[in-house]
Amino acid sequence: MADQEGKYNIKAAALMLGIQPGTLRAWERRYQMIAPVRNDAGHRLYTEEHIKILKWLIKKVNQGFTISQAVSLMGHNQSQMDSEALNLKQDNPLISLTDSLYEALIHFEHERINEIINNLFSIFTMEKVIIDIFSQILKKIEDSFSAGKIVSAQKYFSLSLIKARVETIIHSLPINVHQNKALCINWSNDWDNIELLMFSFYLRKRGIQVINIGKFSSEDENDQILDMIHPDFVIICCGVQEELKDALLVVNHLTVKHKDLTIGLGGRAITAMKPSDKDLYSSFIFGQTINEWEIWLMERMVF
Structure with missing residues (x-):
């Protein structure tokens, strides 16, 4: 007892x-x-x-x-509860399917790619496929390109195809006009910024309407867009270190002029910040994993 x-x-x-x-x-x-x-x-x-x-x-x-x-x-x-029945093992179909998807992507095999992706969605949850599996595949593509194992055309094709698939799923999710809105800003104009794409999907699955734009060119444009959209969240993703200073200036501006906004900050440039600098913006940083995203969002939303 x-x-x-x-x-x-x-x-x-x-x-x-x-x-x-x-x-x-x-x-x-x-x-x-x-x-x-x-x-x-x-x-x-x-x-x-x-x-x-x-x-x-x-x-x-x-x-x-x-x-x-x-x-x-x-x-x-x-x-x-203490068993590990669902742990991935070497004979789990996940491993063979992800390896097969990587090979199909770098060999431009459209029909095979669609077959494997459909198979993944039939076995695993949508979140598992998009946030975990696709992220792993795209990291492997990026690593292979950096190591000289594949050429730029293979990287571009792979990223384009998966990006298009995820965006199609995002747009297919039902929209409720009463949902919270998130304005997502890709500050680095990096077309293959996968982290923002995955986070956008995560937000849509959590019932938040997502509006993806480029980056603000001025504070006037900043305020004009905010007045037009009236977002609840502004998510800024910065992947290039040289762009970080300008992105953080926007964060500072938003916190002063739009106190009702919830601001999220992520991207490779944020991850690479010095610990002392990162501490200054720690309340905005949403993290890199779905567990970090879940905690960040739950602490800022009432469900």
Whole structure:
């Protein structure tokens, strides 16, 4: 019975688990995977069993699952939570399919590419395919190009095809005029900026309307576009170090003049910032993984 007694308040539980209290509240509200007991004052109290469940979920998230996938996995077989039944193994079709997709892309095999991608979507979730698998493929393409294993035409074809496929899926998702809006700015004008593309898909799947534009040329244009669109979020992605200073000036301007906006900041130039500089903008940086995105968004939205 001791495992069922409420022992830890939300601050203590969050500290034990290594997550923010806001994240824990958001997970409970959205997924109802546990039901903390309440003390006389109405405050949450977590039992040992709750902590055990939450530690298991966080372990799965750290292995690459989204929190929603981890909750679903727990629900399918809660009695065997500690098993690794869904871990990818060497004989898993994922490995052969991703290798086959890479080969088909660099050999311009349209029919084979579509066949493999359709197969991936039939086996894995849409998020798994787009955010995890496509990202891995495109990184392999980029690495191969940098190492001189493929030429620019192979890289361009591969990136163009996957980018078009993801954009088609993004545009096919239903739009609700009452959704929150995110204005996504690719500051570096880097057509193959995959991180912003993946984050745009993630936002659309979370019910946020996404409007992708280039970059602002002036503060006047900045304010004009904001007045026209009235976004709830402004997402700025900067991939080129030389462009970073101007991108950060826009962030500074937005925080002063548009205090109601939620600003997100990402891209390779942000990742490469010095720790001291990154600390100044830490509240804006949405991260590089779906787990980081999930935490960043849940701390800024009410679902």
